[in-house]
Amino acid sequence: MYHNPVLLEESIDSLEIKKNGVYVDLTFGGGGHSKEILKRLNKEGKIIAFDTDEDALQNQINDSRFIFLRQNFIYLMQNLSFFKIKKIDGLIADLGVSSHQFDIKERGFSYEGDNELDMRMDVNQNINAIKIVNTYSEQKLADLFFYNGDLTNSRRISKLICDYRKNIEIKNSNQLNDSLKPILNKGYENKFLARIYQSLRIEVNDEIGCLKKLLNQIPKVLKPNGIASIITYHSIEDRLVKRFFKNGNFNKEPEKDEFGNIKTIFKIKKFIKPNDLEIKENPRSRSAKLRVAKLI
Numbered sequence: 001m002y003h004n005p006v007l008l009e010e011s012i013d014s015l016e017i018k019k020n021g022v023y024v025d026l027t028f029g030g031g032g033h034s035k036e037i038l039k040r041l042n043k044e045g046k047i048i049a050f051d052t053d054e055d056a057l058q059n060q061i062n063d064s065r066f067i068f069l070r071q072n073f074i075y076l077m078q079n080l081s082f083f084k085i086k087k088i089d090g091l092i093a094d095l096g097v098s099s100h101q102f103d104i105k106e107r108g109f110s111y112e113g114d115n116e117l118d119m120r121m122d123v124n125q126n127i128n129a130i131k132i133v134n135t136y137s138e139q140k141l142a143d144l145f146f147y148n149g150d151l152t153n154s155r156r157i158s159k160l161i162c163d164y165r166k167n168i169e170i171k172n173s174n175q176l177n178d179s180l181k182p183i184l185n186k187g188y189e190n191k192f193l194a195r196i197y198q199s200l201r202i203e204v205n206d207e208i209g210c211l212k213k214l215l216n217q218i219p220k221v222l223k224p225n226g227i228a229s230i231i232t233y234h235s236i237e238d239r240l241v242k243r244f245f246k247n248g249n250f251n252k253e254p255e256k257d258e259f260g261n262i263k264t265i266f267k268i269k270k271f272i273k274p275n276d277l278e279i280k281e282n283p284r285s286r287s288a289k290l291r292v293a294k295l296i
Contacts, residue, residue: 005032006285007231010272011092012036014229014292020044021089024080024221026073026214027051031059033092038063048079052122072122074213080221087223095211096233097121097201111193114174119197119204129200133170138162148208149199150235156183157196198234211237215244219265222295227269229292238289245293266293 005011012033015023017040025034028049037047038061046065050073060068069079073093080088117129136144138158145154157180164170164179177184177193184192202208218228228245232238240250247254248265255263270292274285 004282005030005094006278006282006288007272007274007290008032008036011094011229011231011290012040014270014272014290015090015092015227017041018045018089022046022048022085022087024076024088024091025049026076026091026093027095028056028059028068029053029094030056031061033094034061034066037092038065041065048083048085050076050079054123072210074210074217076214077217077221088221088226089223090227090229091218091222092229092231093214094231095207095237111173111177111190111197114172116172117170117176117200119201121205127204129204130169130171132200132203133161133176134165144203145196145199148202148236149195151195151199153183202236208236208240211240212250215240215250218244219248219295224295226295227292228266228295229290231288231290233287233289238291241291245291264296267296268293 015037017023017037019040019042021041022045023037023041025037025047026049028034028051031049034047034049038045041047043065046067048067048069050069050071052070052072054070057068057070060066067083069075071079076091080086117133119129120127132144133141141158141161142154145151145157151157160182161170161176161179164175168175170176170179176196180193180196222228230241232241243250243252245266245268248263249255257263268291270290272290272292274282274288279286
């Protein structure tokens, strides 16, 4: 049910695995990254994996060195403290939606087919995409599409949705797509709708807020020379990761001390994209970017 993870070999190699090290897989999914890390650990090594998706439970690894937590990765520090782990040697995060989640149409992540607009990573949370498209104000929807999807015509998008929902509650992908027909340009429909659904998914799961909370914890949990490897899939999250690794914050400029000296937290190690073969075998990998940084 789960596909091979994107940039698997490159991302695991980038962690420079220590055989007796402690590592965290922040997005367990099908377990591909965790399994590869375990291959490189000795009996003293350990890996802790996070995932909010119930479907990931079936992929747990029967290994004494492996701990699975069905929690959001924003609780990283809290759980390390619970397990009395002061610092870790490295962590990996493969952000976004897994192929498995896209392929299970009932989850509502895809704009194809007549599917209920759900989009929750954690199916136990209250808010879903149906609630957002039907209850958010026109201005709030416009902001959502502008900031989560880089959509410059966000006000037009929002107005079309709000006008459509006056007559019928938007519950499924066909209805949402139908509301946007006046601005679906032939030949670009899929690309446009992908950004619409991305925008809603990010809002449903508070992906940007969670990513910021995670990134702020990384310097606190890594050992000196510990490595963070993060795979991103769209410009919004990639920009956050890039700026944080470079500047130590989410702004365009780095932090400085009282003397005006730049505070350097990380040494940037790598920036990798999938090669042509991987993109051919897995077209969904085409937008992936792996960013790697070492804590100084």
